Amino acid sequence: MVELTLHNTRTRRDERFAPLDPGDVRMYVCGPTVYDRAHLGNARPVVVFDVLYRLLRHVYGESHVTYVRNFTDVDDKINARARELQADGDTRAMVEIIRELTDETVRWYHEDMDALGALRPDREPRATEYIPQMIAMISELVARGCAYEAEGHVLFDVRSFPDYGRLSGRSVDDMIAGARVEVAPYKRDPMDFVLWKPSAADEPGWDSPWGFGRPGWHIECSAMSHELLGATFDIHGGGIDLQFPHHENEVAQSCCAHPEGDFARFWLHNEMVQVEGRKMSKSLGNFFTVRDLLDQGIPGEVIRFVMLGTHYRKPMDWTEKRAQEAKATLQRWADFGEAGPDGDVDPEVLEALSDDLNTPAAIARLNELFKTGKRTSLNASARLLGFDLKAISDRDWAKRYVATEDDDPVSKDGHNFQPTVSVMGWGEISDELRDSCLGLVRRWMAHRRARDWAQADRLRSEAGELGIELRATKSANGVSQGMAQLESTHIDPEKIGSLR
RNA sequence: GGCGAGUUGGCGGAGUGGUUACGCAGCGGAUUGCAAAUCCGUGUACGCGGGUUCGAAUCCCGCACUCGCCUCCA
Numbered sequence: 321m322v323e324l325t326l327h328n329t330r331t332r333r334d335e336r337f338a339p340l341d342p343g344d345v346r347m348y349v350c351g352p353t354v355y356d357r358a359h360l361g362n363a364r365p366v367v368v369f370d371v372l373y374r375l376l377r378h379v380y381g382e383s384h385v386t387y388v389r390n391f392t393d394v395d396d397k398i399n400a401r402a403r404e405l406q407a408d409g410d411t412r413a414m415v416e417i418i419r420e421l422t423d424e425t426v427r428w429y430h431e432d433m434d435a436l437g438a439l440r441p442d443r444e445p446r447a448t449e450y451i452p453q454m455i456a457m458i459s460e461l462v463a464r465g466c467a468y469e470a471e472g473h474v475l476f477d478v479r480s481f482p483d484y485g486r487l488s489g490r491s492v493d494d495m496i497a498g499a500r501v502e503v504a505p506y507k508r509d510p511m512d513f514v515l516w517k518p519s520a521a522d523e524p525g526w527d528s529p530w531g532f533g534r535p536g537w538h539i540e541c542s543a544m545s546h547e548l549l550g551a552t553f554d555i556h557g558g559g560i561d562l563q564f565p566h567h568e569n570e571v572a573q574s575c576c577a578h579p580e581g582d583f584a585r586f587w588l589h590n591e592m593v594q595v596e597g598r599k600m601s602k603s604l605g606n607f608f609t610v611r612d613l614l615d616q617g618i619p620g621e622v623i624r625f626v627m628l629g630t631h632y633r634k635p636m637d638w639t640e641k642r643a644q645e646a647k648a649t650l651q652r653w654a655d656f657g658e659a660g661p662d663g664d665v666d667p668e669v670l671e672a673l674s675d676d677l678n679t680p681a682a683i684a685r686l687n688e689l690f691k692t693g694k695r696t697s698l699n700a701s702a703r704l705l706g707f708d709l710k711a712i713s714d715r716d717w718a719k720r721y722v723a724t725e726d727d728d729p730v731s732k733d734g735h736n737f738q739p740t741v742s743v744m745g746w747g748e749i750s751d752e753l754r755d756s757c758l759g760l761v762r763r764w765m766a767h768r769r770a771r772d773w774a775q776a777d778r779l780r781s782e783a784g785e786l787g788i789e790l791r792a793t794k795s796a797n798g799v800s801q802g803m804a805q806l807e808s809t810h811i812d813p814e815k816i817g818s819l820r
Numbered sequence: 821g822g823c824g825a826g827u828u829g830g831c832g833g834a835g836u837g838g839u840u841a842c843g844c845a846g847c848g849g850a851u852u853g854c855a856a857a858u859c860c861g862u863g864u865a866c867g868c869g870g871g872u873u874c875g876a877a878u879c880c881c882g883c884a885c886u887c888g889c890c891u892c893c894a
C-alpha cells in the first residue's frame with residue numbers, strides 16, 4: 321500500500337495519512353457560491369482536490385472514496401444579484417429569479433470544471449436541500465449553550481468553544497484587537513458569527529424556531545458534511561482564504577454540535593492564484609473566468625497543466641507564457657502517447673504525488689518518461705494527474721494534421737526519384753489551405769532544385785511572416801522533400817497563393 | 821496592528837545537511853546550400869547578516885522584501 325503524506329493545516333505539519341476506514345475514505349471540499357461563472361481562482365481547488373481524489377481512488381480503490389463538494393445556493397451575494405436583475409427589469413419574484421440563476425450557474429460550473437478534466441464528486445449537495453439538517457444542528461447548538469438568539473438572529477458564541485482560533489492560529493483576543501469589523505450591537509462577543517438570520521418576505525427563507533429566515537454561510541458545510549460523511553471524516557479541503565473565518569467556524573459548530581466526533585482530521589488548503597505576478601482583481605482588470613479562457617481558445621487541459629505546474633501550497637501565477645509552454649508540452653505528450661496503451665503508473669510519479677501532492681515533481685518525471693520513450697507508463701501516469709493523452713490527441717488543438725502529395729519526379733544520377741511535399745499543423749485544415757500550402761512548398765522546392773538560394777530564402781522568409789515554416793528534409797537517397805509547418809489553421813490561402 | 825506563508829539559475833518551478841531536479845530560453849557540436857526540426861553536449865542558483873557543523877542553499881537567530889488572511893472573495 322502506498323503511503324501518503326499530506327500537510328495538515330490543523331497541525332501545520334506533514335503527516336502520514338491513514339484513513340479512518342480504508343473501505344470508505346471521506347473527503348469534503350468547499351464548493352462555489354452559485355451566482356456567477358467560476359473564475360480562475362475558483363478552479364484551483366477544483367483541480368488540486370481532483371488530483372487528490374484521483375490519487376485516493378488509485379490507492380484505496382475507485383469505489384472506496386467518497387468525495388463531497390457542495391453548492392452554496394443560498395447566500396446574500398445571490399440575493400444581491402437577483403435584486404440587480406430586478407432593477408434591470410426582471411419582473412419575476414425573487415425566489416424564481418434565484419432558482420433560475422442558481423440552476424444555470426450550477427450548469428455552467430459543471431461545464432467549465434468538466435473542461436478542466438475534473439471528475440465530478442460523488443455527491444454535490446445543494447445547501448437549500450439541507451435546511452432541516454441545518455436547523456436541527458443550530459437547535460442542538462442552542463440547546464448545548466453554544467449559540468443564542470438575538471433580534472431574530474441566532475449567533476454562535478465563540479467563547480463557548482475554547483479551541484476557537486486554533487485551526488487558523490489566532491486567538492479571539494488578538495483578532496478583536498486588530499479587527500476592523502463592524503460589530504452588530506446584539507452580539508455578545510465581536511467574533512460571534514451568524515448561524516441563522518431573518519429573511520425579508522420576498523427573499524429566500526424557511527420557517528424555523530427563530531422565525532422565517534435563512535442560514536448563515538458556515539453552517540451549511542457543517543450540516544452537509546455531517547449528513548453525508550459523519551461526525552468524523554478524513555479530509556476537508558478548500559482555499560487558504562477560507563481558513564478563517566469559514567473553516568474555523570465550521571470546526572466550532574461541528575465540534576460543539578457533535579462532540580462525539582473529531583470533524584475533519586486532515587485540513588488541506590490551497591494557496592491563491594495570481595495573474596502575471598499580481599493579485600487577480602476586478603479593479604486591476606486582470607480578473608477573468610475559466611469560460612473567458614476557454615472562449616479565447618485556451619484548452620481546459622492547458623489550464624489544468626498550468627495549475628499543476630505549481631505546488632498547491634504556493635501562490636500560482638497564471639501567465640500567457642506558461643499557458644503556451646503547457647500547450648506545447650501536452651501536444652508533444654499526446655502525439656507520443658496516443659499510439660500506445662496505458663501501462664502501470666510510474667513509481668516515481670506516484671511517489672511525488674504521495675508526497676503532499678507534489679504535482680510539479682510528478683510533471684518533471686512525466687517529462688523524463690516522455691524523453692526516454694516510456695509510452696505506456698507516460699499514458700498511465702498522465703491519467704493519474706487527470707490528463708487523458710489519447711483523448712487530448714483527438715482535440716483539435718493537439719491533433720497532428722499531415723497531408724502529403726507527390727512532387728514532380730526528379731532525375732538524378734540516371735535514376736528517377738519521387739520526392740514528396742507535405743503540410744503539417746495542429747487541428748483540422750481546410751482543403752483550400754492545404755492545397756495552397758502544398759503549392760507553396762512546390763514553388764519553394766523548385767527554387768531549391770534550381771539552386772536559386774536567394775529566391776528560395778526570400779520565399780521562406782515571406783512564408784514565415786504568414787506563420788508558415790518551410791522545412792526541407794533529405795531522404796536516404798539524397799533527394800530533398802519539402803514540408804510546410806503551420807502555426808495556425810487560420811492563414812489566408814489567397815496570401816499564400818500570391819507568394820512566388 | 822495581529823496571525824500565517826514565502827524569497828532558488830535568463831524565466832517558470834521541485835528538492836536536499838556533503839552527489840544532475842525538470843521544462844522553456846541560451847550556448848557548443850552533429851546535421852543543413854543557409855535554416856528549421858531532430859539528436860548529442862553544456863553553463864549559470866539557492867534574499868541579506870550572524871550562528872551551529874568537518875561541511876548549509878538545506879538547521880537556528882536576526883534583518884529586508886513579497887504575498888495572503890483578519891472585510892461571509894477559492
